Amino acid sequence: MREIAYEEIVKNVRDIIVYSASNLPEDALNAMKNAYENEKSPVSKEVLKQLLENADIASSEKRPLCQDTGLAVFFVKIGADVKVVGGLLKDAINEGTEKGYVEGYLRASTCHPFTRANNKDTVGYNLPAIIHLDIVEGDKIDIEYAAKGGGSENVSRARVFPPAAGKEGVIEYVKECISDAGPNPCPPLTVGVGIGGTFEKAVISSKHALFRDIGSKNEDPEMDELEGVILKELNKLGIGTMGMGGTETVLAVHIESNPCHIASLPVSVNVQCHSSRHTHITL
Amino acid sequence: MSTTYNLTTPLSDEDVNKLKSGDIVYLSGTIFTARDAAHKRLVDLLDAGKELPFDIKGAIIYFVGPTPPKPGDPIGSAGPTTSYRMDSYSPRLIAEGLKGMIGKGKRNKDVTDACQEHKAVYFGATGGAGALLGKQIVSAEVIAYEELGPEAVRKLEVVDFPVTVVNDTYGADLYKIGRAQYEVK
Ligand code: SF4
Numbered sequence: 001m002r003e004i005a006y007e008e009i010v011k012n013v014r015d016i017i018v019y020s021a022s023n024l025p026e027d028a029l030n031a032m033k034n035a036y037e038n039e040k041s042p043v044s045k046e047v048l049k050q051l052l053e054n055a056d057i058a059s060s061e062k063r064p065l066c067q068d069t070g071l072a073v074f075f076v077k078i079g080a081d082v083k084v085v086g087g088l089l090k091d092a093i094n095e096g097t098e099k100g101y102v103e104g105y106l107r108a109s110t111c112h113p114f115t116r117a118n119n120k121d122t123v124g125y126n127l128p129a130i131i132h133l134d135i136v137e138g139d140k141i142d143i144e145y146a147a148k149g150g151g152s153e154n155v156s157r158a159r160v161f162p163p164a165a166g167k168e169g170v171i172e173y174v175k176e177c178i179s180d181a182g183p184n185p186c187p188p189l190t191v192g193v194g195i196g197g198t199f200e201k202a203v204i205s206s207k208h209a210l211f212r213d214i215g216s217k218n219e220d221p222e223m224d225e226l227e228g229v230i231l232k233e234l235n236k237l238g239i240g241t242m243g244m245g246g247t248e249t250v251l252a253v254h255i256e257s258n259p260c261h262i263a264s265l266p267v268s269v270n271v272q273c274h275s276s277r278h279t280h281i282t283l
Numbered sequence: 284m285s286t287t288y289n290l291t292t293p294l295s296d297e298d299v300n301k302l303k304s305g306d307i308v309y310l311s312g313t314i315f316t317a318r319d320a321a322h323k324r325l326v327d328l329l330d331a332g333k334e335l336p337f338d339i340k341g342a343i344i345y346f347v348g349p350t351p352p353k354p355g356d357p358i359g360s361a362g363p364t365t366s367y368r369m370d371s372y373s374p375r376l377i378a379e380g381l382k383g384m385i386g387k388g389k390r391n392k393d394v395t396d397a398c399q400e401h402k403a404v405y406f407g408a409t410g411g412a413g414a415l416l417g418k419q420i421v422s423a424e425v426i427a428y429e430e431l432g433p434e435a436v437r438k439l440e441v442v443d444f445p446v447t448v449v450n451d452t453y454g455a456d457l458y459k460i461g462r463a464q465y466e467v468k
Binding site for chain 1: 285462
């Protein structure tokens with residue numbers, strides 16, 4: 001049994017949160033540079049230039065890329081042969097999150113659903129983190145992290161279709177979602193699509209799909225092809241960067257699919273903005 | 284077709300009437316910040332017949348909830364938030380003399396109608412460019428609702444703050460015009 005200290009997890013979580021807030025990961029940066037090269041609309045091109053400049057300023061001056069530093073979302077795989085000593089894994093992630101948001105001067109964005117009062121004084125700074133845990137083989141802890149902003153989360157949606165809807169139904173649904181969203185989610189976007197499973201499985205899969213590196217291939221050839229088809233359809237919408245009109249509305253479509261019930265076809269669309277702050281560490 | 288202007292607040296009818304959807308404007312002077320929670324309070328004040336915490340005539344409101352400033356900085360990162368959440372409040376403020384709003388994303392018909400009727404414009408700033416936009420803000424001071432944290436009302440001094448006219452006083456909408464140009468049916 002390998003032991004990992006509680007404090008080590010706190011420190012690592014704190015560090016990735018602070019770093020991610022001002023450093024756009026390489027996959028996202030490259031995708032934005034490609035979009036800049038390919039964009040046909042001069043207005044969108046100009047805005048893309050501003051966003052690349054913003055990424056430069058953020059990393060060189062250690063300023064947050066965006067004022068919406070998000071809710072902290074984690075997908076954590078803990079090896080069956082690891083023991084966390086000194087406290088609970090979940091507490092360590094929350095403590096690291098709070099430290100990261102406080103020490104990095106990041107915005108606390110959690111609030112009560114109805115009073116809208118900032119939770120800062122009652123449960124801590126930008127807590128609780130959203131944590132999805134899984135147990136796997138091995139003696140390591142694998143942590144995937146993303147800062148999830150509200151603008152893109154607000155246009156996300158899910159629905160359980162009858163099986164007859166098929167691939168066509170999925171394509172139409174994603175198209176409708178991105179078309180209705182227009183400028184609001186800060187395009188150019190990454191679009192996560194969860195297909196199959198149960199209702200909540202589809203939703204969680206669509207979220208996890210956003211953690212994949214932009215430009216990476218889907219391991220399932222059928223889904224890889226479908227990603228290409230949907231991407232092409234979405235870029236016909238003409239929304240462009242920040243909705244100014246243009247050819248580069250979506251940087252990538254990522255699908256995660258699961259077997260589902262014979263009676264249903266759940267589909268979820270989770271949207272990530274151009275500020276795709278995500279990272280991955282293994283302890 | 285797009286013209287670039289430098290404007291200083293407060294804005295007059297003449298200032299806003301010359302602006303067309305798609306024009307680029309560099310704003311300087313004082314602007315005020317407010318998000319949903321602050322808007323609700325501002326409108327509640329008007330309903331109660333009380334005075335607003337700042338002079339709304341000719342003013343610009345920026346929909347933003349900045350990150351906390353690092354020591355020595357006036358403000359942290361400060362890009363726009365999505366504007367539709369203010370749609371139910373903006374027409375009332377426009378009727379009171381508000382001349383400009385800065386945010387990102389679509390507005391509803393009530394807002395664009397009010398822009399036409401009372402001569403006001405809706406500017407888009409680049410969402411997610413918080414580091415870059417924060418640098419154009421030279422001073423920031425909380426003037427109301429401190430307990431709202433990032434949502435408090437702040438008075439900002441800005442220099443050459445870059446925005447694009449989305450909805451002008453003539454009913455044009457840049458999001459519609461831009462998209463129609465590149466949409467493949
Ligand atoms: S959608 Fe993304 S880039 Fe836009 S304001 Fe929100 S977090 Fe920032």
